[in-house]
Amino acid sequence: MKLDGNVAVITGGGGAMGGAQARLFANEGAAVCVADLFLEKAESVAADVVAGGGRSLAVQLDVRDASGWSAVVDATESRFGPVSILCNNAGANFRVGFDEQTEDMWNMLIGTMLTGSFLGTKAVVPSMRRGGGGVIVNLGSLASIRPGGGSPGYAAAKMGLVGLTRSTALSYAADNIRCVLVSPGHVDTPFIRADNPYSPNSSKTSIDNPDNYERRRKATPLGRLQTPEDIARAFLFVVSDDAAMVTGSMLTVDGGAAL
Numbered sequence: 001m002k003l004d005g006n007v008a009v010i011t012g013g014g015g016a017m018g019g020a021q022a023r024l025f026a027n028e029g030a031a032v033c034v035a036d037l038f039l040e041k042a043e044s045v046a047a048d049v050v051a052g053g054g055r056s057l058a059v060q061l062d063v064r065d066a067s068g069w070s071a072v073v074d075a076t077e078s079r080f081g082p083v084s085i086l087c088n089n090a091g092a093n094f095r096v097g098f099d100e101q102t103e104d105m106w107n108m109l110i111g112t113m114l115t116g117s118f119l120g121t122k123a124v125v126p127s128m129r130r131g132g133g134g135v136i137v138n139l140g141s142l143a144s145i146r147p148g149g150g151s152p153g154y155a156a157a158k159m160g161l162v163g164l165t166r167s168t169a170l171s172y173a174a175d176n177i178r179c180v181l182v183s184p185g186h187v188d189t190p191f192i193r194a195d196n197p198y199s200p201n202s203s204k205t206s207i208d209n210p211d212n213y214e215r216r217r218k219a220t221p222l223g224r225l226q227t228p229e230d231i232a233r234a235f236l237f238v239v240s241d242d243a244a245m246v247t248g249s250m251l252t253v254d255g256g257a258a259l
């Protein structure tokens with residue numbers, strides 16, 4: 001039980017990567033607050049956790065909303081105790097270039113991934129201090145390493161998380177709070193497979209299209225897309241005491257795609 005006594009808040013927790021983290025962390029002894037824009041998705045993951053013998057709470061949260069954040073931290077702390085882990089997974093993308101990307105799209109991308117992670121950090125730090133420390137994990141991307149011309153808002157948000165992670169790590173090291181960026185490569189999830197309101201896909205972009213799947217597979221030297229569980233195991237390392245001296249850094253989990 002690597003996470004006995006821990007309390008985790010997991011955003012995008014109703015999604016594939018967030019859901020895998022919630023199940024794995026609960027198996028390792030953590031209580032998990034599953035937070036998602038869509039309550040029914042959060043409830044379904046929380047029900048899995050409880051069915052597996054774990055402790056879980058499902059909440060609706062738009063990570064762009066500061067008052068929503070304080071309600072979630074209050075609810076989590078009063079149910080399970082001070083928050084010791086925050087995973088900022090919530091994400092969005094519009095796969096269009098500069099000419100087609102609107103200001104509304106830009107604001108949603110920056111708001112969800114960059115401002116959302118900033119607000120989450122501000123919301124959990126007082127709770128982490130009360131508990132004596134904690135770990136914040138931000139979810140990066142290949143765009144945190146080599147942002148391309150595809151979606152300017154996505155590139156700026158994921159690159160921005162490199163700076164936010166370092167700033168958080170240095171600001172709160174004295175409070176025994178670590179912060180790490182985990183950057184996956186191509187992960188088989190609804191984010192790149194389904195047509196979501198926060199991440200639209202068509203046959204031009206979806207990995208349901210075998211050409212797109214194959215392009216991403218070939219771009220991965222280790223020969224396969226990552227699974228949500230591949231990424232969750234890296235998150236577990238980062239939040240556990242095995243990574244006690246890891247802070248401000250990026251852990252790339254991409255099968256070599258960024259090489």
Ligand SMILES: NC(=O)c1ccc[n+]([C@@H]2O[C@H](COP(=O)([O-])OP(=O)(O)OC[C@H]3O[C@@H](n4cnc5c(N)ncnc54)[C@H](O)[C@@H]3O)[C@@H](O)[C@H]2O)c1
Binds near residue numbers: 189196199
């Ligand atoms: N799938 C990939 O190939 C890949 C690669 C690198 C990084 N990422 C990152 O992973 C995250 C997406 O996770 P996933 O791949 O498991 O996809 P997913 O679509 O299964 O999960 C994303 C979750 O975020 C939630 N969400 C969206 N906007 C939100 C908001 N404003 N507030 C709260 N929740 C919100 C969605 O409801 C969804 O449950 C994003 O940050 C994305 O940039 C994905």
